[in-house]
Amino acid sequence: MTTTGTTTESSPRRRLPGAFSVRTRITVVITVLAAMAMAGAGLLVYVLEAARVERQTVEQVDQETAEFRALQRGLDPDTGQPFRSAEQLLELFIQRNVPDDDEMLVIYPPGSGRPTARTPNRDGDEVLAEPGYREAVDDLARTGGTRVLGDFPYGETWVTVVPVREEDSPAPGALVIVNFLADERDEISNTIETYAIVALLSLGLIVLLAGSQSGRLLAPLRTLRETAEDIGTTDLSRRIPERGNDDITALTRTVNTMLDRLEDGFGAQRQFLDDAGHELKTPLTVLRGHLELLDPRDATDVEETRELLLEEIDRMSRLVGDLILLAKAGRPDFTRLRPVGVDTLTRGVLARARALGDRAWQDDGVSDAHVEADAQRLTQALLQLADNAVKHTGPGDVVAVGSSADATAVRLWVRDTGDGVPEEDRGRIFQRFGRSIVRDGDEGFGLGLSIVAAIVAAHHGTVHVEDAEPRGSRFVLTLPRTAPPRTDRVPASDPAPTPEEQPWPAS
Ligand SMILES: Nc1ncnc2c1ncn2[C@@H]1O[C@H](COP(=O)(O)OP(=O)(O)OP(=O)(O)O)[C@@H](O)[C@H]1O
Ligand SMILES: [Mg+2]
CATH class of the missing domain: 3.30.565.10 (Histidine kinase-like ATPase, C-terminal domain)
Structure with missing residues (x-):
């Protein structure tokens, strides 16, 4: 007993080396697009948050400065008189103003008086002793303004100096507003880290879903290819199952219709060859029969057989002529x-x-x-x-x-x-x-x-x-x-x- 080998061996997959399947390509494209969208969203959030923190800090500084200026223009609430000295003004300001969590207020009385710092969460004296801080305050003592200290032990820190002048004092006094941005920055970094983890997990899920969904959607195409590979020229009777109602089903239907036509065409061709062969065999048998029975010594028999055979050959020529004509009939130049x-x-x-x-x-x-x-x-x-x-x-x-x-x-x-x-x-x-x-x-x-x-x-x-x-x-x-x-x-x-x-x- 013999079994026919499956056609899978004889029908190699015709994917070129280095070429990727449509499924892989769809998955990669979806993943890359999703990754780009997520990275874009993360970057946007980061930039907006960073800008928000800076804006908030600027507002805070502006607010403190404005409050100080207002106090400077007004009267001492205790005496109802204008402030006797800049030192009195600065002291009153620092007593009445509670700094925010990430803020420190420092006053420098005019002359060379000792600075007083007020801050809820840090050791003010330690900050005052930092060389970076002292350098910034010294630089801005006369001009006023803000300096951003990036490389500072307390993280990013803004130092704003508001100079206070007194006529008979050798050195101006100052109000210093110190803002520590590190906590806010850390908060943003944490948010972005969490976002990145969630985004990576989502991306993994997207890869899985894109892979499985594109595989599922392309399954009919795979069936189509496999069936087409299995259909040999000897057996055109197989058809590809038509499932669903989408464009792949339409393609399947088209291929099936094409197979119908091919099967009809091959069937007709086979039938035609059968019939033609059969028709040509008859005159050949007649020729052979006559030649076998011919008596070469009998002149009349030879003459008669010759006539008969010529007639038969004419008939065969006519048949061959007709067959050639019919074969030509399908060609575009036939008419x-x-x-x-x-x-x-x-x-x-x-x-x-x-x-x-x-x-x-x-x-x-x-x-x-x-x-x-x-x-x-x-x-x-x-x-x-x-x-x-x-x-x-x-x-x-x-x-x-x-x-x-x-x-x-x-x-x-x-x-x-x-x-x-x-x-x-x-x-x-x-x-x-x-x-x-x-x-x-x-x-x-x-x-x-x-x-x-x-x-x-x-x-x-x-x-x-x-x-x-x-x-x-x-x-x-x-x-x-x-x-x-x-x-x-x-x-x-x-x-x-x-x-x-x-x-x-x-x-
Ligand atoms: N005018 C007709 N009257 C009656 N029957 C006809 C007529 N024309 C064709 N036929 C029938 O149709 C058949 C097919 O005709 P067709 O012309 O294809 O073949 P054929 O005349 O038998 O052979 P060929 O044309 O190849 O010499 C004929 O065998 C005959 O039975
Ligand atoms: Mg005829």
Whole structure:
């Protein structure tokens, strides 16, 4: 017992080295976009928060300065008199003002008095002893202003000096406002750290979801590829399951329809080869049989057999000619469409058909319409019909050729008063090797009408057979109507088929 190997081995995955799957690419793109969005949001929050802290500090400093200036302009609330000295003003200010958590107020009485510091959370004297601080205060003692101390043991610290002058004092006094920003900055850093952790976790979740979702969405595409890989030229019967109702389903449906057409095409081709092979085998068997029985010493026998064999070879040549013609029929250059006068065409066919046999040839009426056609091929088709009509009638029977036209279509037909075609055979006779009633001595193959059908299809038209009055059949070609040609256009040349394509017996 043998088992057929799976086709997976014979169908390598055709992804180039270094190329990534669509799923990976979708996941990467989504992840990168999400990461960029999150990083952007984090950065924005950081920048806004940092700006807020600075704004708050500036406001705080402004507020303290404004309060001090207001006190400077006013009267001593204890005495109701203007302040006696700058020292008194500074002391009153520091007594009445409670510094914020991250603030320190320091007063320097004019002259070289000792500074007094007030701060809720830090050791004021330690801060006062810091060289960085002292340098800033010394620098700003006369001019006033704010200095930011970045590299300071208490973290980022702002030192603002408001000088207070007294006329008879050698050195000015000052109010110093110290703001410690470190806590606020730490708070922002903590927030950003928490945000970064949450963002990274979310990103991980996004990677998982994007990977699984894109995998799920692309699953039909994978099934499609796998099934397509499994479909060999020998078995075109498999179809891809159609699930859902999205664009991938539409693609699946298109591929399935294409497979239908391919299967039909391959089936027809196989059938055609079968039939053609079979038909060619018969004459070859006949040839062989005759040659085997031939007595080479009997001159009469040789002569008779020679005649027979030549006839058989003619038949084979005709069959091969028909098969070549049918094979050509699918090609785009099979017909060269040009405007053709239907009247010329009809009369031309009738004139040529008369030679096919002794019949009562008639004209069923001729249309003066024009049609976009290959005159040679159309003549060939109509002569096939006339040849059939002759084969299915006897001497004296009527065979008529005619044409008519309406707004949309042109009809050309061949009518006879012969055997007619039984209703049930009317579909089959247009197929290759399809035959119905066959009279004695009719050596046809059943290819004539399939040639007619192929020619008509190349003209975007149709062909059908119907009963004729009073008896017999009428084969009608229906072609789409076209406008008459402009006078400067060259009409179709000689409509006669070339000798090798001549579809009727030469006799
Ligand atoms: N005018 C007709 N009257 C009656 N039957 C017809 C007529 N034309 C065709 N048929 C039937 O249709 C069949 C197919 O015709 P078709 O022309 O395809 O083949 P054929 O004439 O038998 O052979 P070939 O044309 O290859 O020499 C014929 O065998 C015959 O049975
Ligand atoms: Mg025929």
